[in-house]
């Protein structure tokens with residue numbers, strides 16, 4: 001039974017799903033060195049934001065197949081290291097959207113009405129109504145930085161509260177912003193005009209310390225800043241100075257550059273100008289159930305050999321397209337494997353031609369499947385959907401992809417041509433009845449055979465007796481032929497013979513086959 005380590009607190013519903021297929025160990029708060037020590041035992045790791053999955057942990061995870069982040073941000077996972085090691089990283093892109101958006105709105109209102117301080121005051125026995133005169137958000141301008149899933153939901157709710165909306169997001173179209181009712185502006189204008197600024201951007205090289213002393217100097221002194229996205233997008237030292245100097249009126253932060261926030265952080269000293277929560281954006285009962293189910297189901301599926309629906313490091317396969325594409329991925333992998341073995345030596349170039357209905361599908365996934373098949377001879381189980389593209393690139397394999405939507409004899413078919421150190425070979429394949437794979441050409445000779453485990457391909461002169469000679473030769477080595485087919489373009493010209501064998505070809509038999517008069521080439525293939 002596979003083993004799953006859950007190293008952050010996850011809703012029980014997720015654990016129950018994992019238990020259907022795996023032994024689950026829940027060990028929260030492990031020190032990094034302990035995680036490195038025990039991770040080789042595990043097939044999957046499930047985390048929230050508490051565990052930092054470093055390169056060291058990933059490299060030690062020799063059995064790890066999947067890392068599941070029960071949430072959105074995967075910045076606590078070294079995704080490039082996981083990709084290199086062929087480990088799928090999945091998240092829950094939407095499970096906590098509403099929770100995070102509502103937390104940002106709650107922070108905006110708490111900050112405006114001094115709710116945390118007023119609450120503290122009453123609980124300490126006072127009845128002070130003068131110190132907590134707030135401001136309204138109605139008719140104020142809200143600047144949203146990052147108009148993705150959470151930013152959009154915040155926009156909709158803020159609009160309903162009568163706020164005017166500005167948004168800065170260089171990757172969003174004006175049309176999308178119009179739909180949400182936001183004016184798309186540049187960052188400078190948003191900073192200068194907003195009464196509230198709320199951040200909903202990922203932490204990237206571009207967004208790191210995007211909010212710094214320079215930005216704070218341009219804000220309205222009455223403005224308030226909310227960050228429920230990621231620590232690190234704000235320079236916290238600059239913010240503390242700017243709040244102290246009155247360059248902005250307040251800030252509400254749920255996320256910090258280092259979590260837990262340092263005990264001596266100057267942010268803790270800013271009184272009613274600041275509201276701080278300990279990364280609670282996703283902490284609702286509903287969101288925790290959503291993300292636990294979403295990620296546990298993906299871990300379960302990957303452990304069962306099925307694809308994940310929201311992997312961050314493999315081509316996106318949405319559930320609706322997956323069902324249709326799955327047999328084609330199997331076809332691409334089989335043909336990649338076949339053409340790689342026919343090509344024999346180093347492959348420098350792979351031409352992937354998607355034909356018929358396949359031309360209109362997720363070609364990235366099909367190409368990755370073909371590369372996985374192509375590299376499987378050299379890399380065996382080390383290559384998978386996650387690292388096939390990187391491995392191909394590192395080997396200098398150039399991939400050219402073409403599409404031809406014109407109808408073929410099959411609803412959809414795939415043609416692969418591999419060129420390399422020992423010449424060039426091509427194969428075509430299609431699906432029969434939506435599921436069954438057929439190889440429909442080899443080196444442009446038409447055939448129609450299902451792939452089988454052991455196969456023999458010959459390129460020969462089409463002349464009487466040659467099939468019999470190959471049959472007797474195999475018989476003399478006690479190799480049973482399951483099926484045989486010949487493909488030719490013209491009578492007595494060149495032809496291919498495809499034999500499905502019950503047994504692998506014994507040592508030395510290929511050399512004997514090559515000696516038969518009329519045989520130009522012969523290849524054994526194990527699929």
Ligand SMILES: NC(=O)C1=CN([C@@H]2O[C@H](COP(=O)(O)OP(=O)(O)OC[C@H]3O[C@@H](n4cnc5c(N)ncnc54)[C@H](O)[C@@H]3O)[C@@H](O)[C@H]2O)C=CC1
Pocket residue numbers: 071072073074093096097100145146147148149150151168169170171172200201202203204206207228229230254255279280281282283
């Ligand atoms: N506090 C918490 O507990 C939670 C925090 N989050 C964080 O909230 C953030 C947003 O999440 P989602 O809305 O789900 O992500 P999303 O991917 O739907 O939206 C992010 C948006 O940021 C935009 N963006 C990227 N780089 C940008 C840049 N340099 N300048 C301006 N815009 C940029 C993107 O175009 C995208 O529209 C993420 O960082 C996520 O990790 C998410 C859930 C809970």
Ligand SMILES: O=C(O)CCC(=O)C(=O)O
Pocket residue numbers: 048049070071072073074096279281282283
């Ligand atoms: O797991 C959590 O509580 C944090 C959620 C979060 O930050 C995210 O989903 O990006």
